[in-house]
Each structure stands twice: as structure tokens, then as C-alpha cells.
Amino acid sequence: MSSxxxxxxxxIAAKASVMARPDVVAAYPITPQTxxxxxxxxxxxxxxxxxxxICVESEHSAMAACxxxxxxxxxxxxxxxxxxxxxMHEMLHWAALARLPVIxxxxxxxxxxxxxxxxxxxxxxxxRDTGWIQLYCSSNQEIFDxxxxxxxxxxxxxxxxxxxxxxxxxxxxxxxxxxxxPDQKDVDDFLPKRVPKWKLEVENPITFGNIILPxxxxxxxxxxxxxxxxxxxxxxxxxxxxxxxxxxxxxxxIEYYKCDDxxxxxxxxxxxxxxxxxxxxxxxxxxxxxxxARFRVLRPFPTEEIINLSxxxxxxxxxxxxxVGNEGVMFNEVKGxxxxxxxxxxxxxxxxLGGKDVTFGDIxxxxxxxxxxxxxxxxxxYGLEEV
Amino acid sequence: MAIKDLPRQExxxxxxxxxxxxxxxxxMRTVFKAIGKNMxxxxxxxxxxxxxxxxxxxxxxxxxxxxxxxxAAAGASGVEAGFRMQGKTDTTVVAWAGDGxxxxxxxxxxxxxxxxxxxxIYICYNNEIYSNTGIQRSGATPxxxxxxxxxxxxxxxxxxxxxxxxxxxIPYAAQACVSYPEDLYNKVKKAKGxxxxxxxxxxxxxxxxxxxxxxxxxxxxxxxxxxGAWALYEYENEKMTFNGKSKLILEGKIKxxxxxxxxxxxxxxxxxxxxxxxxxxxxxxxxHIDQMWERYRTCYL
Numbered sequence: 001m002s003s004x005x006x007x008x009x010x011x012i013a014a015k016a017s018v019m020a021r022p023d024v025v026a027a028y029p030i031t032p033q034t035x036x037x038x039x040x041x042x043x044x045x046x047x048x049x050x051x052x053x054i055c056v057e058s059e060h061s062a063m064a065a066c067x068x069x070x071x072x073x074x075x076x077x078x079x080x081x082x083x084x085x086x087x088m089h090e091m092l093h094w095a096a097l098a099r100l101p102v103i104x105x106x107x108x109x110x111x112x113x114x115x116x117x118x119x120x121x122x123x124x125x126x127x128r129d130t131g132w133i134q135l136y137c138s139s140n141q142e143i144f145d146x147x148x149x150x151x152x153x154x155x156x157x158x159x160x161x162x163x164x165x166x167x168x169x170x171x172x173x174x175x176x177x178x179x180x181x182p183d184q185k186d187v188d189d190f191l192p193k194r195v196p197k198w199k200l201e202v203e204n205p206i207t208f209g210n211i212i213l214p215x216x217x218x219x220x221x222x223x224x225x226x227x228x229x230x231x232x233x234x235x236x237x238x239x240x241x242x243x244x245x246x247x248x249x250x251x252x253x254i255e256y257y258k259c260d261d262x263x264x265x266x267x268x269x270x271x272x273x274x275x276x277x278x279x280x281x282x283x284x285x286x287x288x289x290x291x292x293a294r295f296r297v298l299r300p301f302p303t304e305e306i307i308n309l310s311x312x313x314x315x316x317x318x319x320x321x322x323x324v325g326n327e328g329v330m331f332n333e334v335k336g337x338x339x340x341x342x343x344x345x346x347x348x349x350x351x352x353l354g355g356k357d358v359t360f361g362d363i364x365x366x367x368x369x370x371x372x373x374x375x376x377x378x379x380x381x382y383g384l385e386e387v
Numbered sequence: 388m389a390i391k392d393l394p395r396q397e398x399x400x401x402x403x404x405x406x407x408x409x410x411x412x413x414x415m416r417t418v419f420k421a422i423g424k425n426m427x428x429x430x431x432x433x434x435x436x437x438x439x440x441x442x443x444x445x446x447x448x449x450x451x452x453x454x455x456x457x458x459a460a461a462g463a464s465g466v467e468a469g470f471r472m473q474g475k476t477d478t479t480v481v482a483w484a485g486d487g488x489x490x491x492x493x494x495x496x497x498x499x500x501x502x503x504x505x506x507x508i509y510i511c512y513n514n515e516i517y518s519n520t521g522i523q524r525s526g527a528t529p530x531x532x533x534x535x536x537x538x539x540x541x542x543x544x545x546x547x548x549x550x551x552x553x554x555x556x557i558p559y560a561a562q563a564c565v566s567y568p569e570d571l572y573n574k575v576k577k578a579k580g581x582x583x584x585x586x587x588x589x590x591x592x593x594x595x596x597x598x599x600x601x602x603x604x605x606x607x608x609x610x611x612x613x614x615g616a617w618a619l620y621e622y623e624n625e626k627m628t629f630n631g632k633s634k635l636i637l638e639g640k641i642k643x644x645x646x647x648x649x650x651x652x653x654x655x656x657x658x659x660x661x662x663x664x665x666x667x668x669x670x671x672x673x674x675h676i677d678q679m680w681e682r683y684r685t686c687y688l
């Protein structure tokens with residue numbers, strides 16, 4: 001029998017991670033991730049979590065310890081946020097290049113200075129090129145379901161890559177919602193024990209990660225790219241399997257919401273992605289033909305889906321991040337995907353940096369501005385620029 | 388244990404990319420003999436990352452994982468936990484790092500792993516420089532020594548890593564030297580039998596780094612001990628025990644040799660002798676060594 005648990009995003013993530021039965025968790029506390037690692041510590045105390053919990057002295061060591069453990073062939077999990085994620089940066093590359101499926105929750109938080117603990121996606125976006133699969137959630141139920149699916153995805157023999165599950169600080173991490181929690185047995189059936197691609201073992205003494213020459217290194221990178229392409233195919237398969245078993249589906253690479261017969265499609269993700277649904281309801285009620293495509297995956301990038309969307313509508317992108325010196329990363333990448341493939345317009349908006357609230361009202365205004373053609377020439381800083 | 392009685396098994400196998408006269412390989416060979424094949428090694432950026440040879444080859448007959456420079460002890464913590472979760476508790480987990488990866492960039496992860504009572508052996512082969520990157524100063528470089536980043540000679544004394552380690556009050560720590568393989572063998576063997584964190588530091592005179600002939604590695608190590616610049620000791624159950632010549636020096640049974648006897652053969656100290664003898668700096672080195680031994684006598688005995 002499944003049960004309903006009413007709890008915060010972090011406690012839900014802790015519950016999900018423990019139900020995935022990781023052998024080793026290594027973590028270091030940082031606001032707003034703290035209640036996630038505290039949750040795991042509580043599950044350890046009650047005996048529900050039977051793995052090893054290494055309370056390391058930094059996030060760099062957290063990722064290094066997960067890498068070490070994962071290299072022995074076991075299942076590993078960690079969680080972090082913002083500066084913690086940035087401190088891990090070197091080891092994020094290491095985990096991906098070593099093809100070790102470490103699974104991690106990242107609670108999207110502002111990067112300082114000045115100190116600010118609210119929601120902002122620049123932390124995980126800036127780790128875009130590390131080789132990690134990046135998934136973004138919009139509700140606590142999606143966090144639960146995605147964490148468990150992430151193990152299946154990352155550990156899949158055709159993928160063998162680390163997976164980062166991101167969700168917005170406080171808006172999800174510290175907000176309680178009812179979540180359907182399946183039986184442990186059903187989770188076990190869905191997620192069998194990890195079968196590693198390679199591992200450290202005394203019986204087979206290999207040296208891993210020694211000096212590698214250019215042509216072989218290039219091959220390693222190409223294989224990572226192929227693994228990401230494989231993930232693109234597997235994410236929908238795994239979502240479908242989950243739906244068949246548990247009856248829930250949050251979308252595949254993208255969640256489409258009221259996208260039939262529209263002239264515009266809004267692209268957003270994370271907490272703004274959830275808020276966007278309310279905005280779309282209101283807009284459509286008032287006669288605006290706008291639908292929503294919520295990104296669930298940033299890496300692998302859903303290029304084909306974006307192209308398909310552009311064939312039926314013009315696109316509006318909201319970024320809760322900025323690649324300073326250029327533009328919002330999703331805006332940039334969406335345009336890149338469409339180059340030479342579509343004549344649709346793409347309007348870009350920066351919104352919600354530093355944890356600034358982005359309400360459905362704000363999103364409606366953003367969509368209306370785009371429809372009026374106000375964001376034709378350049379990306380708009382919503383709320384900072386008069387347009 | 389005499390050298391002839393050491394196990395014949397070699398896990399350090401042909402194909403290495405080490406320099407001739409390399410102390411790290413001498414130390415490693417002894418360590419492998421003391422632990423045997425049931426071990427796993429974690430290597431951060433250091434000379435050993437080159438010595439182990441090019442992918443897909445290896446010169447080690449034991450499972451080895453390379454890890455980032457500052458991450459040896461943390462990576463080893465993960466490996467240890469991963470093995471333990473699979474019931475492989477008889478496998479010895481060894482982190483094998485240089486002095487740069489230990490004294491400097493890796494000290495945080497090392498301190499953390501010691502404090503967490505990680506069941507592993509951390510071995511630092513100390514050649515007193517960043518040798519892999521081409522002879523730059525480290526926290527282990529002695530006062531007065533030339534490196535490419537201390538061109539006129541280092542102006543600071545090295546930090547006392549052994550004492551930093553002991554302040555973690557771990558079950559076992561030791562200082563050894565490549566020139567005394569039996570002593571090293573015994574220390575590693577003992578460490579293998581103890582549960583919890585163990586730290587062994589091995590003095591490793593580096594021919595290209597210290598600027599001496601490749602045939603003199605062992606001699607340079609011996610002189611490091613005989614001049615008292617390096618002490619052989621064990622730290623167990625909160626107590627220090629000195630070994631070999633270091634014991635005799637400590638007890639006053641032999642006088643340590645003048646530091647000049649050691650440094651005059653090393654090109655890295657050449658500027659202390661040519662064009663004229665730098666009496667002041669040589670005296671400063673002597674006095675620093677005297678202070679160290681005084682501290683050993685008064686604080687740790």
C-alpha cells in the first residue's frame with residue numbers, strides 16, 4: 001500500500017533517496033539543503049537507511065567520497081546547494097568523466113556575494129558543461145518520483161553518468177505538499193541493485209584515470225556525449241515505466257501544458273514552471289493563445305522537442321539565470337536549437353534572480369509583452385526595464 | 388626482518404615511467420610487499436600519477452584509482468565505505484600522496500578523514516617539493532632550499548606535518564625513510580593490522596628535485612636521518628617511539644651529524660656554499676633542527 005506523506009521538498013527528497021537504498025551517502029550541510037541531509041540522518045537513526053553516511057568536512061570531499069564509493073560499484077547519493085555545488089565543480093567533472101552515476105539533489109540558490117539564500121538557478125546552470133544529466137522539478141511529488149527515476153537513469157548501462165536533480169530553494173525545499181509515497185517493495189522492483197560499468201576490485205587490478213593521450217581522451221568525451229543522447233531516449237521510457245507502475249507522469253524531457261491550438265508557447269522550468277500553469281490558465285481564459293512547455297531536462301538538451309514546438313508557435317523563454325556578458329542560458333540554447341530550422345520568434349526574459357518572487361501575474365505580464373512584440377530585439381530584464 | 392626475508396611478490400611491475408633513482412618507486416615497492424595484493428590504492432595528482440604509466444597500461448598490479456589533487460583522503464573515505472558496504476572489510480585501503488597533496492592542498496580532506504576515524508592508511512611520500520609540476524616549493528620544503536618558486540632559497544621553515552597528524556590522536560602514525568626499507572616494511576605491516584586511520588610519511592629524496600646524482604638516493608635518505616633533519620618514529624597509543632639512529636640521537640647515545648654533511652651534496656642548497664659559505668643560513672637550519680629534537684624530548688617523551 002502506498003501512503004501519503006505531507007512534507008517539505010527536502011524531507012521528500014530524503015525519503016526518496018533512502019527508498020532508493022543507496023549504500024553510501026556523503027554530504028556537507030549548506031542552507032537550504034540542510035534539512036535534506038538532516039532527513040537522511042534521521043532515517044539512519046531509525047534504521048530505515050541502512051547505508052553508510054559519511055559526514056565530510058566540505059562539499060569537495062562529499063563529491064570525492066561519493067566518487068570513491070561509486071568506484072567500488074555501490075549506489076551513492078548526496079545533496080548540496082549554491083556555493084557547495086560550486087566547491088564541487090572540479091569533482092563534478094571527475095564523476096562524469098569517470099562515468100560514475102552519483103545521484104545528487106541540488107537546491108537552486110543564489111550565489112554570493114552578497115549572501116542570499118533564496119531561489120536562483122545560476123548555481124546549477126553554471127555546472128551545465130560538467131557532463132552531468134540535469135533534471136529540474138516543479139513539485140514535491142515530482143521531486144520524489146524524479147529522485148528514484150534518476151538512479152535508474154544514471155545507473156543504466158547505456159548512460160552511466162551522474163545525475164543532478166534541481167529544485168528551487170524554499171519555494172520547494174521548505175514548502176510542505178502532500179506526496180504519494182509508494183511501497184518500498186514496489187520501489188525495489190522498479191530499481192534493482194546497481195550493476196556498475198567498471199569497479200575497483202582486488203580480483204581485477206586495473207588502474208583507473210591515469211595519463212591518457214589526446215585521441216583516446218577525445219573518444220572518452222564522445223562516449224559521454226553518446227551516453228547523454230542515450231539518456232534522451234531513456235528518460236521518456238523510464239517515465240512511462242514509472243507511470244505504468246505508479247500512475248504518475250510529470251512529462252518526459254518537457255512537460256506540455258495546454259499547447260494545442262496556440263500561437264505562443266512559454267518555456268520555463270523549476271518553480272516558475274509550476275507557477276506558469278496558473279498564468280496559462282488565466283491567459284487562455286482571457287483569450288490569449290499561449291501554452292506552456294516546462295523544461296524537465298536541461299542536459300541532455302531537448303533540441304528536437306524545441307524544434308517541434310517552434311513549428312506550431314512562437315516561443316517565450318523565462319530564465320532564472322543569466323550568463324553574464326551574453327544572455328539567459330535557456331534563451332540562448334533555445335535559439336541555438338532553432339538555428340536554420342525555424343522562422344518562429346523567440347522572446348527572452350530574465351526574471352526572479354536573487355530569489356525575487358515571480359508570480360503568475362508576473363508571468364502573464366511577461367507573456368503579454370512578448371505577444372505585443374516588446375521583446376523582439378533583445379532579452380528583457382523583467383521588472384528592471386520598462387518596455 | 389632483513390631485506391632478504393621480504394616477500395618475493397612484486398605488485399610494482401615493469402613499465403613504470405619513473406625517473407632513474409626515484410624514491411617513490413622504492414617506497415612503493417616496499418609498501419606493496421608489506422600489504423600484499425589485497426589492497427586498493429587512491430592516488431591524487433603527484434609523481435605517481437605519471438609513474439603508474441600511460442592508459443591503458445599500468446605498472447601496478449593492484450586496483451588503483453586516480454583522484455583530484457586535494458581529494459585523496461576523501462576519495463579513500465568513499466572507497467573504504469563502498470568496500471565495507473559490500474563486506475570487503477579485509478581489503479586495505481591506501482591513499483598514496485606526495486607532500487604537496489598532503490601538507491598543502493590535501494590537508495583539509497586528510498584532517499577530515501582522520502577525525503572521522505576512517506579505516507585506511509594514508510601514506511605521504513615526502514620529497515619536499517612539488518616534483519611532478521617541476522620543483523616548486525611546498526609546505527614541506529626546508530628552509531634555504533632552492534626551488535623554481537624560491538629562487539634564492541626558501542625563507543620559511545617547513546611545517547611539522549607529523550605533529551599536526553598526532554594532534555588528531557589517531558591510532559597509529561609513523562615517519563620512515565626509503566633508505567630503511569625494513570623499518571618501513573615493519574611500520575606498514577603494523578599499520579595494516581590496526582583499525583582506524585593510520586598515517587605514514589616516507590622521506591623520499593628526489594634526484595632531479597634536490598639536484599643530486601641518481602645513484603645517491605639511498606645515501607641522501609640515510610644522511611637525512613643521521614643529521615637529524617628527518618626522524619624515524621612511531622606514534623601509537625598516544626606515545627612516540629623513536630627507531631633506529633633516530634632513537635640513538637634522541638637518547639643522546641650518538642650525536643647527530645652536522646647538517647652540512649647532508650646539504651652540501653644537494654644542488655638545491657648550492658647557493659649556501661657558492662660563491663661563499665652562507666654561515667648564517669646554515670646555522671639557522673642547524674638551530675631549527677636542534678629545536679625540533681628539543682621538542683621531541685620535552686613534549687613527546
